[in-house]
Amino acid sequence: MDMTTGSNESKSRYLRYLEIVTGSLEEKKRYRRYKARVKRLPDNYRIAVEALERYLMHFGPADGAGAMEMYEDLADLFEQSAADATPIRDLFGDDPIEFAETFMANYPLGQYRARERHRFASAVARAAGDTTPPQGRTV
Structure with a gap:
């Protein structure tokens, strides 16, 4: 199957289909930039961020822009903390959870x-047997 096309419409349709299957290409680029920022952190900050990232991947926002905004803010926080030499324990407090x-x-x-x-x-x-819709933490 030839993926090259003579028209931008067909190519655009192909890229839209590809993003449906694989996810947003822009979000993948954002994630790679985030990972590069984390990699440049001093070791102790990088280790802490990677541990927090693992936790957030299980319990945090699960998709797209909301997750990427959170990870970018996380990188901002740790870059600033490293620049200010804020101790890890001061950043997390007594209860990391x-x-x-x-x-x-x-x-x-x-x-x-x-x-x-x-x-x-x-x-x-x-x-x-409730007849009213659920209230509380549903979103």
Whole structure:
């Protein structure tokens, strides 16, 4: 199959299809820039950021721009902390989990997680015989 086309419309359609399958190319570029920034941090800050990143990937926003905004802000925070020589413990405090949860609270959940939370809360409400839609942390 020949992927080269004579028209921009066909190429544009192909790129749109490719992004549907593989995800946004711009988001991939942003992620690579973020990873390069983290790699340039001093070792102790890099280790801390990578640990926090692993945690955020499991519990933070799960998709697209919301996640990338969070990671870019994370890089900003650690770059500034390294420049100011802020001790890691001063940055995280006594409870790293509380720090991570507070940090994540500033960003919306990914669409998938918000949808699944709503689906779960609705199913429990139906099972309990509730007639009103679920309230609370569904998004």
